[in-house]
Amino acid sequence: MKRALLALALCGCVNDDIVLYETRVRGTVTAMATGTLHLEFHHATSFGEGPLAHPLGQFDGRVLPLMQSPYSLDETVLYPQQKGEGLVVYGWLDTDGDGVLCAVGKPAEPAGLVRVVGFPSHNVNISLLLDKQCLGSESPSF
Amino acid sequence: MKVSTWVCDGFNRQRSKWRTISKALWLAWVCGTGLSLSQSGCDTAKGIDYDGRRVLVVDMHLHPGEWDGIPEDTRKFIGSRFPFPLSLNPKTTAEGILSAEGILSELDKARVSQAVLFAVYAPRTVGIATNERVIADTATAPDRLFGLASLRIDNFRTDKDAELQRLRTALANPSMIGIKLAHAHQHFRMDDPTYFGIYQVSSDLKKPVYLHTGSSPFPGTSSEAPYTDPTYLEPAIKAYPGAIFILGHLGYNFTDQQVGSLDACIRLAKTYPNVYLEPSALGSKGSDPTGENLKVTMQKLRDAGLVDRIIYGSDGPQSPGFVKDYLSRTVTAMKASGYTADEAQAVFSLNFARVFRVAPAK
Numbered sequence: 001m002k003r004a005l006l007a008l009a010l011c012g013c014v015n016d017d018i019v020l021y022e023t024r025v026r027g028t029v030t031a032m033a034t035g036t037l038h039l040e041f042h043h044a045t046s047f048g049e050g051p052l053a054h055p056l057g058q059f060d061g062r063v064l065p066l067m068q069s070p071y072s073l074d075e076t077v078l079y080p081q082q083k084g085e086g087l088v089v090y091g092w093l094d095t096d097g098d099g100v101l102c103a104v105g106k107p108a109e110p111a112g113l114v115r116v117v118g119f120p121s122h123n124v125n126i127s128l129l130l131d132k133q134c135l136g137s138e139s140p141s142f
Numbered sequence: 143m144k145v146s147t148w149v150c151d152g153f154n155r156q157r158s159k160w161r162t163i164s165k166a167l168w169l170a171w172v173c174g175t176g177l178s179l180s181q182s183g184c185d186t187a188k189g190i191d192y193d194g195r196r197v198l199v200v201d202m203h204l205h206p207g208e209w210d211g212i213p214e215d216t217r218k219f220i221g222s223r224f225p226f227p228l229s230l231n232p233k234t235t236a237e238g239i240l241s242a243e244g245i246l247s248e249l250d251k252a253r254v255s256q257a258v259l260f261a262v263y264a265p266r267t268v269g270i271a272t273n274e275r276v277i278a279d280t281a282t283a284p285d286r287l288f289g290l291a292s293l294r295i296d297n298f299r300t301d302k303d304a305e306l307q308r309l310r311t312a313l314a315n316p317s318m319i320g321i322k323l324a325h326a327h328q329h330f331r332m333d334d335p336t337y338f339g340i341y342q343v344s345s346d347l348k349k350p351v352y353l354h355t356g357s358s359p360f361p362g363t364s365s366e367a368p369y370t371d372p373t374y375l376e377p378a379i380k381a382y383p384g385a386i387f388i389l390g391h392l393g394y395n396f397t398d399q400q401v402g403s404l405d406a407c408i409r410l411a412k413t414y415p416n417v418y419l420e421p422s423a424l425g426s427k428g429s430d431p432t433g434e435n436l437k438v439t440m441q442k443l444r445d446a447g448l449v450d451r452i453i454y455g456s457d458g459p460q461s462p463g464f465v466k467d468y469l470s471r472t473v474t475a476m477k478a479s480g481y482t483a484d485e486a487q488a489v490f491s492l493n494f495a496r497v498f499r500v501a502p503a504k
Binding site: 051 | 296334
């Protein structure tokens, strides 16, 4: 009986396992200013039952100092495979140090987004240009 | 009144069978002779007693839906908030109260006259309750239920015009009296002009737009200021004076259980005549255990001279009994803040009727 319960408990845990796909993202981030780079790694499309599927879905992020442009990027991320497909990298530059993209009454700050071509792959190259003012990752302007 | 509690909560608390029977007989006499009907729980009359006066109530914030329309992480979250033993079968509990019949039952328990059901398109966070679903639900009780329509914004890159047209189509139904948006749940900045076409629809059709403001406890929500702080709505409020903006939850910080952006909401309402205020959810047992934040909020709104801008909502049904409990907590906060019966009537139903251009509740 105890063995059966243990097996049942283990089976329950198996359902929650996440398969992570390791990807090394290299390339450049270009901006007209310096500051703190906020990077977000998203699925291009997140899975969901029927209409619950949707674009984007952040699964990882980084906060990095960007002291010169172009900035050489080399980050390894763990991609949750069952949660979605495709890879999108979004970034914005915190030029005033307040941690908010384009806070009320503050100067505009740049953002950019790139849809990674050739994913899935364990090595991808990107060129992220931060040239759009104040846009969130969801913006249709990307 | 203890009698009404006894009636509504059932007989299982009674230790003695004979005592139960004698009380039931006594109650039958009370109900039959019409004594204290408004208080005893024997009748189905709507309204609450506020300083000796019957005040009718419209709850402008309720969520219908289906369990399958909610993302898995949020299902787990909702299930964890149900009291035991309802938490053992959250799907059955949720679907029982999210149906039109379930919501009407919750309204009856709370003696609420009318309510507004929200369509929601937030697939990442709280899920989807379609305009069609809300329209069908309102049709089950057209004299009591209204709806707010919404739209998907996550596919604006490809379907913006089609989505705006779908919104206009939904709003053509007479039961759909406004628009519901939740930037934090739907993930779009409050100040992004890409989405201002929604406010143009609101202005064109004279249908107010309700906006979730403040943080949110649901998984996957955007928590940054441009998605939660109503200050970021100011460009839209200013640009669309013909649209009415109802600031839901008053910028409450649900994460830290603090009043959050209340002062920003008050400033916007005092600055712009097209801004209204809705204090739902922030004063619930889970979000404001002592009730002090709701009291402070209602006091500040009254002190600011904004009673005519407040529209009551609960954000139910959440769990069985929530609609009634939230109403009770709000009444307590308003009485403690010195609201008169006239002011209570404005908050609980008359402001709603005026803003949404519907007949006052009966």
